[in-house]
Amino acid sequence: MLLTAPPARRITSAHPRHDRRTPLLIAAAVFVVYSVFALRRHSVFGTTGYDLGIFEQAVRSYAAGDWPASEIRTASASVGFTDDAFPLFGDHFHPVLAVLAPLYLLFPHAELLLVVQVALVAVSAYVVARAASRHVPHPAAGPVLGAAYAFSWGLQELIGFDFHEVAFAVPLLALACGAYLDGRWVASAWWAVGLVLVKEDLGATVLVLGLLLWRHHRRAGVALCVAGPVSSALAVLLVIPALAPDGAYGYASLGDDPLTALDGWAIKASTIALLLGITAGLALVSPLVLLAVPTLAWRFLSPNPAYWGPHHHYSAVLMPIVFLALIDALRRWEDRGSGIAGDRDRILGRILLVPALVAALLLPALPLRDLADPGFWQYSPRRSATRAALALIPDGARVAASNHLAPHLTDRATVHLATHDVLTRRPDLDWLIADTQEPFPPGGVQAALRDAEARGWQTVYARGDVVILCRAP
Numbered sequence: 465m466l467l468t469a470p471p472a473r474r475i476t477s478a479h480p481r482h483d484r485r486t487p488l489l490i491a492a493a494v495f496v497v498y499s500v501f502a503l504r505r506h507s508v509f510g511t512t513g514y515d516l517g518i519f520e521q522a523v524r525s526y527a528a529g530d531w532p533a534s535e536i537r538t539a540s541a542s543v544g545f546t547d548d549a550f551p552l553f554g555d556h557f558h559p560v561l562a563v564l565a566p567l568y569l570l571f572p573h574a575e576l577l578l579v580v581q582v583a584l585v586a587v588s589a590y591v592v593a594r595a596a597s598r599h600v601p602h603p604a605a606g607p608v609l610g611a612a613y614a615f616s617w618g619l620q621e622l623i624g625f626d627f628h629e630v631a632f633a634v635p636l637l638a639l640a641c642g643a644y645l646d647g648r649w650v651a652s653a654w655w656a657v658g659l660v661l662v663k664e665d666l667g668a669t670v671l672v673l674g675l676l677l678w679r680h681h682r683r684a685g686v687a688l689c690v691a692g693p694v695s696s697a698l699a700v701l702l703v704i705p706a707l708a709p710d711g712a713y714g715y716a717s718l719g720d721d722p723l724t725a726l727d728g729w730a731i732k733a734s735t736i737a738l739l740l741g742i743t744a745g746l747a748l749v750s751p752l753v754l755l756a757v758p759t760l761a762w763r764f765l766s767p768n769p770a771y772w773g774p775h776h777h778y779s780a781v782l783m784p785i786v787f788l789a790l791i792d793a794l795r796r797w798e799d800r801g802s803g804i805a806g807d808r809d810r811i812l813g814r815i816l817l818v819p820a821l822v823a824a825l826l827l828p829a830l831p832l833r834d835l836a837d838p839g840f841w842q843y844s845p846r847r848s849a850t851r852a853a854l855a856l857i858p859d860g861a862r863v864a865a866s867n868h869l870a871p872h873l874t875d876r877a878t879v880h881l882a883t884h885d886v887l888t889r890r891p892d893l894d895w896l897i898a899d900t901q902e903p904f905p906p907g908g909v910q911a912a913l914r915d916a917e918a919r920g921w922q923t924v925y926a927r928g929d930v931v932i933l934c935r936a937p
Contacts, residue, residue: 556704608816615832625776633663
């Protein structure tokens, strides 16, 4: 059962046993480990056009002074779409990406997005570690909870699947929840307001925090209760439909049969079990856990099975929520009295072991496991052949590329995804580079190659599974 909040207490100094350097050291370690992993994964062609290539094209558009658009995203546009690039505000509302434009002008490569995403996670790890050391009376709380959070399954899945705009929500939620625990109600509201610029569905999360703030600071609570729903409504009902090629918001449907929302509960249950497991279920003691309800609701009600499970980036926004809720729960336990200090420390120490053990036990199934794989660090003949092929594509070319090759060209070429109809939709393309083993979209690469050959395109490179065709002069 959710408990009512304890009397607000403004935190003005760290716990006397707290090493102020620990959160910074944790954040630095997180940044190094995740940066090495993300950059290496990209260099060995682990990233994809869906979604890293799409987001790089969006940021590249901003840097050029245009609205965000993506040529790769046209591959899944509605029937009849003929423009060269898909207007991304017709898909999702994420104006926060514009802040990357100045950085992209300095370093116009996909790697920038990967490093920024890592930095955002590192900032959130600092906030969680600092909150733990300030609110939990145990010397290991900061380092243990900070590390368990930083390498939790939701954040590993985020780093292990390209780049996504929700990375900006991770530190914002951590800062908002941390300020809430400190009793800094106005600061909590200001951090939460930034969520409306990250993605259209986060307005519901802002509303929930507004309800929590209402009885502590009425003006801040009311402001969030208005800003959250209004921003989401404007994005979903006006902005996105106005820019979408088919005039509709594509993620509001429950499918042809609304009862499909009742499907897949084995997968959904696994997601809930993992969320509860990393906090030993103690997150349920804090009202902050209610912030997770909107995200879980739209995911579980969707007919798309990709949203139901613990994979991909969808659970990243839940990690700061459940860990700050755990910290709140441990704070409440201290406030209610827990016997002599020795017993308190022993009990807290055992509780702190749970998220650490869960993170360690899940590691073999999570993306960071690749760091221990020798093959992850080797340049195989296949990878060498792929690099040689990419070097043959001239700067400024108009090219169709297979999914795993696309993000290596989006910084210097106009890139469309190699699909069955790409040459029909874009007859002005001059190059086709493809890995014949690419599985996404199913059959798309093979169909594109057959179409190019039928049109008389010439094969200029074929080594291993990588081929390049160009339009005949």
